[in-house]
Amino acid sequence: METVVLVVHLLLALTLIGVVLMQRSEGGGLGMGGGGGTMSGRSAGTALGKVTWGLAIAFICTSIALTIIAATNSTGGSVLDRISAQPVPTEGEAPALPGSDGTGLLPPGGGADGGLVPQAD
DSSP: OOOHHHHHHHHHHHHHHHHHHOOOOOHHHHHSSSTTTTTSSSSOHHHHHHHHHHHHHHHHHHHHHHHHHHHSOOOOHHHHHHHSSSSSOTTTOOOOOOOTTTOOOTTTOTTTTOOSSSOOO
């Protein structure tokens, strides 16, 4: 479900960008140009304006839906709770380094390639 909402959200975002770029410029920066749209009580109801409003409302709805889905899928705990669940070294004891237990950090086989290329005998 989350993937479907995310794909719809991305398609809405791309379509909204395209529709906004197709609109006619009023000649001023930040919507300050033109005679009627921004400063009057009623703006011109062009088809692209209505499509833009519809896409914007749908985009906000999918944003809220993704937020709700992410909240329900969360673990319910804080990141700090997961950090505090790890054992804390006592005073004077150094924290264990990765690979200090003898396993090493590289896969077996060694070499500069990490053992991915077979060695010729």
